[in-house]
Amino acid sequence: MSETNDAGQAAAPQVKMSVLAQFVRDMSFENVLAQKGLNGSEMQPDVQVQVSLDARKRGAEHQYEVINKFRVTSKNKATGDTLFLMELEYGGIFHVEGVPDDQMHPFLLIECPRLLFPFIRRIISDVTRDGGFPALNIDTVDYLALYRQELARRAQAQQPVQ
Template identity: 75%
Template sequence: MAEETPAENGNGAAAPAQPQQVRMQVLAQYVRDLSFENVVVQKGLSAGEVQPDIQVAVSLDARKRPAANQFEVITKFKVTSKNKANGDTLFLLELEYGGTFLIEGVADEQLHPFLLIECPRMLFPFVRRIISDVTRDGGFPALNVDQVDFLSLYRQELARRAQAQAPEKVN
């Protein structure tokens, strides 16, 4: 049996170890929860002349699954449309969209941001499509949600947590 030797570069010296390649595979995607309330129809109101004011709230959750290197990431979108003229709610859409990911080669200290930035980026086009289809099928113009900057969201959450943990100053 041949003896294993370290890889050599062109001049006979051992080559430095190559960093492990990052591997991310989407194993599954799914709607975990979906709710659409067409308030205009429920209250018997006339859509008539409305100027919609649309608010989109995004939150994220990630957890380790029992299988090795598998994680579940849930994106939560809450879309509220109100009439600018009187503040009446036109519709409310809530969507929890999840993905199961196999992730290898990511250092432990980088795993948390990877799960809450890169994984939601992979899921977002599907979320956008669902929101568009549901609003259109609900009797409103299709809503195409703007691109979400998950890196900025992650940084904002870190800042919020740091501020919450900072000791309060007494004057």
């Protein structure tokens, strides 16, 4: 029996999502500046942030794991020398119901990472500060744009070479 609204049309299924767990899967921070024994007083940092995502279905019904992978590199603008390198894989386990199959992939790679991002930002800020640098508060990631870029990259990769 399907639900109907006042206009007699079938109602869309109600989307239900909850975060079951969040965790650091892998993390590393390398303070190259300190290892080389350099003084950071004359540094002009150039910070690059690379983001990638991974999602998979888990064994339990309606459960998915989403992993955010961040690679943060800071280099001295003047010399190009690396100041620090941080890599973080931060995951979430989500219970998701009511999302149509054709919309599940974008849902997992856009909406789920959005919920995890504030925690990722805090970890990166804390680790860079604790690693001897000013706290790095990275800009908000536009996961929709990231998803669209990945779709375009895949479409281009599938085109025959001429």
